[in-house]
Amino acid sequence: MESYLRKxxxxxxxYNWKLGVFLILLFGIPRFIIVLESYVSRSYGLVMIVFLCMWFAPFVFLTKHGRKGIGIKRPSQWWKPFVSFIFGGLSCFLIFGLLYFLYDTSIENAFVYIGGNNPTSGITGEDKxxxxxxxxxxxxxxxxxGEEFLYRGVIHGSFVSEFGETKASxxxxxxxALTHIAHFGIIYTFGVWKFLPIPSVLWVVSMFFVSQVFFKCKLxxxxxWGAVAAHSGFNFVMMYCIFYLL
Structure with a gap:
């Protein structure tokens, strides 16, 4: 049997759950700190670098056979990633609708807080x-x-042999979901850090839900690439909501 892990x-x-936990901590802790700092500095340059590092994780840790085993291959049919993109976008609309219903445009709405890091919110027309x-x-x-290669790819695969596909997901x-508390839950506003217990729980549950959507799109x-497309659709709709619906 060919090895998934490079020699x-x-x-x-x-290539088991211990490696999965190691990778969760290796990427999760620096990413958590860097994202929190980005809300102070209002710069996402280092965050982009973290995502780029995630891109390379399958190529650093896995063999060609391993990369194919975690799903880095052509989709079964060319149109399925397009459908996955739509599902990802719809899941974002559902979460946006829930949070808008509960919190309107207050800072307890994750979309409002994340969108507040965008200094162009007051621009209108073609410039917008x-x-x-x-x-x-x-x-x-x-x-x-980056995140799908890492989470739905290398990390997911490390749990599969012992726990199976569903539990690994x-x-x-x-x-x-938990690493996204850095994006919303622990917030920086008016020069002060705050923790929002209930909104952060809703956000984590929402991120768990969309993770499952991404996993289903991978299957x-x-x-x-089905998961990547769904994630891309989610982010596209999130940007649309931030720019045009808030």
Missing amino acids: LWTQCFR LIYFWIAAIPSMIFSPI VFDSLAF FSDSI
Whole structure:
């Protein structure tokens, strides 16, 4: 049986849940700190670098056979990633609708807080459309590829052999959801850090839900690109909601 893990790493790890936990901490802790800092500095440059590092995780840790095993391959049918993109977008609309219903445009709404890091919120007309695409395009590329390669790819695969596909998706979804507390839950406003217990729980549950959507889209497409497309659709709609619905 061909190995999933590169020979370099087999001296320290087996491709199992222990490696998965190691990768969750290796990427999650620095990402958490860097995202929190970005809300103070209002700069996402370092966050983009973290996502780029996630892009390379399957190539650093896994063999060609391993990368194919976690889903880095062509979708079973070309149109399935497009359907996945739509499902990802719809899941974002559902979450936006719930949070808007509960919190309107207050800071307890995750979309409001995340959108507050965008200094172009007061711009209108054609300029607003330009800034929308400037924000939307990177958000549809960097985090969808990076996070799906890592969470629905390498980390998910590390749990599969012992726990199976369904339970493995619970572990990678929990890791994905909890790290998003850095994006919303612990907030920086008026020069002070605050923790919002109930809104943060809703946000974590929402991120767990969309993680499951991304996982289902991966299965639907028989490829990690289904999850990437769904994630890209989610981020596209999130940018639309922030720019045009708030």
